Amino acid sequence: MALRVGVVGGGQLARMMIAPAVELGIELSVLAEDEGMSAALAATAVGDYRDADTVLAFAQSVDVITFDHEHVPQTVLGALVDAGVAVHPGPHALRIAQDKLVMRARLQELGMPQPDWAAVEDTAALQEFLDAHGGRAVVKTPRGGYDGKGVRVVADATEADDWFAALAEDANGGALLVEELVDFTRELAQQVARRPSGEVRAYPVVETVQRDGVCAEVIAPAPHAADRLQQVTAQIGVSIAEGLDVTGMLAVELFETTDERVLVNELAMRPHNSGHWSQDGATTGQFEQHLRAVLDLPLGDPQPVAPWAVMVNILGGPAEGGLTERFATALAEHPSAKVHTYGKAPRPGRKVGHVTVSGDDLDDVAYQARAAAAHFLD
Amino acid sequence: MALRVGVVGGGQLARMMIAPAVELGIELSVLAEDEGMSAALAATAVGDYRDADTVLAFAQSVDVITFDHEHVPQTVLGALVDAGVAVHPGPHALRIAQDKLVMRARLQELGMPQPDWAAVEDTAALQEFLDAHGGRAVVKTPRGGYDGKGVRVVADATEADDWFAALAEDANGGALLVEELVDFTRELAQQVARRPSGEVRAYPVVETVQRDGVCAEVIAPAPHAADRLQQVTAQIGVSIAEGLDVTGMLAVELFETTDERVLVNELAMRPHNSGHWSQDGATTGQFEQHLRAVLDLPLGDPQPVAPWAVMVNILGGPAEGGLTERFATALAEHPSAKVHTYGKAPRPGRKVGHVTVSGDDLDDVAYQARAAAAHFLD
Structure with a gap:
């Protein structure tokens, strides 16, 4: 059985x-x-x-x-x-992933480093936050956002008027989340897996590159990540997984700031785009690890199989012809590339696949991954 | 599409x-x-x-x-x-894999190194071969054998009487294959992938360990394989794939003899147990490579991702309890092991799964693979 x-x-x-x-x-x-x-x-x-x-x-x-x-x-x-x-994950954990205001409050209770934030119920409250944070800030709808949707950088509180109006019509009422605009040098992601019986395994911290609010590329491990940084991010991941009783895979999206701090940006309680590199680049990929974790089986080794792995998303795909028609040139020119497609019809900006490459030389690995992925675009 | x-x-x-x-x-x-x-x-x-x-x-x-x-x-x-x-592979190629007498004749035409052999239609002819080859030889039914079935070492021609009797009743008639008993130090396997349009890629030659005529373990690459040996076996694989117009994966099972020659033992025109290590241990595993080859897509890089990979078959499985009940201890003690099970009910000697481990140290890799697989047996 x-x-x-x-x-x-x-x-x-x-x-x-x-x-x-x-x-x-x-x-x-x-x-x-x-x-x-x-x-x-x-x-x-x-x-x-x-x-x-x-x-x-x-x-x-x-x-x-x-x-x-x-x-x-x-x-x-x-x-x-x-x-x-x-x-798995359980309702109590998912509740935190489902509402960014709840998430901010719980992370604050756990003492996690995060941007200044507030729950704002009206334009005046938002303007007050803006005035206190240099005149610009990030406004987010607490629920339903993904891939840059439900996120807006504003310089004037009236720019969120439509969202406040929608809140007023929502039976649940509520508030918007406003966060300081963090002066970051790059974005990182820390994944951990946790079983119901407690075992936790941290993946190496990775660098994520976003374009138009969508993850475009991931480098694993994050280049120039000092031991201290890796320890800090792994500890954040483990603390959140344990503190929120997350089971399965947890992804913690982080800002690395110009003053060398890391701040928690978002959480995802499931396998995550920042971990697709691990399918081909780690001894235990995140999807296998998630299955093991939710079944409360012992977790696998999350270590990379090569010094570097780069994952590049195929965003949009070809306007003409299916993805598979592009296989021949991509595979011919990049025999080390692992091409993944999702059986989805291409449309602008849609994640329809990704490419991973692993190897010893980061420049070459990144080139191969980007070039192979580019064959699937127009 | x-x-x-x-x-x-x-x-x-x-x-x-x-x-x-x-x-x-x-x-x-x-x-x-x-x-x-x-x-x-x-x-x-x-x-x-x-x-x-x-x-x-x-x-x-x-x-x-x-x-x-x-x-x-x-x-x-x-x-x-x-x-x-x-x-793919086509009928003309499969015909050779389906009949060991046809295979021996075609390999001879291609000039491939192989054991002395003969087609014997009766006991007298078999005895003549035995007398000329030191009194012992391997007799094989040309069709339908696998995993040691249809293969018998004989010291007297009458030991094949039942097979001759069966031949006599077979409308197709025919002969048995007899081969010299090769004095070999070990068994090797060479895999190559070939596309219809001609591209060929050779995997590293591996050592296969058989028990009771069934593959028990594979070490990739074959230890102590000098460059010359690797070149020879790769050339044999490529020559056979091209000479017989094999498409998809081809496995060539080889004897390495005490006088440092290699002789072709068997052919398989499909993914093969000797290549299971490549699922986790090569950039392009044999199953992906087979799909690419039969679709006439460009082939992937067959190189290993680590210096060593060892594959151990799970033969038979537990007498009590399902395979999955054994996961917990196997995975807990061997987090680097990749466990594969096939959804088959265990019974004595049946291949129900396998374990692969890759890494830098062959002794450790082999230990981890054997120990992880052993958890699934009684």
Whole structure:
């Protein structure tokens, strides 16, 4: 009898769990939003993850429920727990990932370094924060944002008027999150895996490069990361995973500031784009590690298999022709590249795949990864 | 529109094509012999691979047909080709893998080094061969043998009487293959990948350790393999792939003799147990390479990612409890081990999974792989 993991959500993160599940011999089932999604091969059900009965029925045939995304409502998560279903990460942890205001408050309680922030309920409160922080700040909707959506840099409080108006119409009411605009030199990401029974493993800290608010490229490990920096980021990752009782993979997105501090930017309680390098570049990739963690199996070695790995996203894809038609030139010119595509139709800015390359020479590794990925764009 | 590969046969080799297909974005379909086979996740049809209509119907929805095994009858292969289906490896190549007498004759034409051999139609002819080769020899049924089945060491020609009797009742008639008993120091395997358009890539030669006629362990690359030996074995692999027009993965099993020659023992025209190390230990694993080759995509880099890789088969599995119940101790004690299981019920001697470990120190790598695999046995 195989161990059985059920994934709610049929996107590329669920898809990328299929390979390690098949290799280990774990039965993976997916509750997909629609037919033909990225994880369709493992989809055993199609339905609405916001409907408790749908998710409960799906959960009957698995040993543990985990997630492709963090959007499953707390009411549904609660119904699963009440029915005795093992859910990892649990509702109490996901609640923090689902609301950026809750996240900021909890990180503050844990003493984690983070940008100055405030919950602002109206234009006046936002303007007050702006005035106190040099006239510019980042405003975020607490819920539902991703890949740069729901995030806006403002220089005047009226620039968030539409979001305040939407809040006023929302039955839940609430506030917007405003954060100081951090003067950072680069962005980092720290991943850790944690099992329900407590074991924690930290991946090497990586550098992430964003374009237009979307992750474009990841370098693992982060270049010029002194031992002290690596210890600090790993400790932050472990403290958050333990402090918030996160199970499975946790990604902590960080700013490295001009004065050599690190500040927590965002959290993701699932496999994360910043860890795709590990599929080919670490002894235990993040998708295998996530499966092991949510099943409460011993965690694998997260160490890289080569000195450097670079991951470059394929964003948008070709306007004409499918991704696979581009394989021939990309693979011919870059035999060391590992090409991943997600079975998604290309459209502007959409993450439809990625390329990883590992090796000894960072310049060459980065060149190969960027050049191979470029073959899939126009 | 994704590239589509159809695999005839639902065993573990088809299963192990699933992970690289999902990662690349190739649609893999499997024609399985039964429900619930190793490759069930990708099975789109269940039926008899000896029935041309069944295989032709399956082939309608894919771009190329390839195989989990070499047992598809020539009549069925011919029907596919006649219908315009791309088949890799092709019938002319598979014919050689399907009949050991044909293989010996073709290798002789290619000038490949091999043991002395003969086609013997009766006891007298076998005894004559025995008398000329020191009184002992290896007798093989030309068709249908695998994992030591259909292979017998004899010291007297009457020891093959049952096989001669079976031949006499076979409408096809024919002969047995007899080969000299080679005085070898160890067994090696050379894998090469070849595309229809001609590109060939050779993997490093590996050492294979057999127990009771079944592959137990593989060390990659073969220890103490001098450059000259590696060149010789790679050249043998390339010559056979080109000479026999093999497409996809080819494995050449070799004897290394006490007088430092290599002799061809067996051929396999598919991914092979001797290449499982490459799933985790090479930049491009053999299953990904096979998919690329049969689709006539450019081949990937076959080089190892670490100095050493060791693969140990899980043969038989636990008498009590499933394989997955053994994960916890195996994974806990060997975090660098990559554990693969095939979704097969354990029974004595059956290949139900394997473990690979890669690293810098061969002694440690071999210890970790053997010890991790041992947790799955009784």
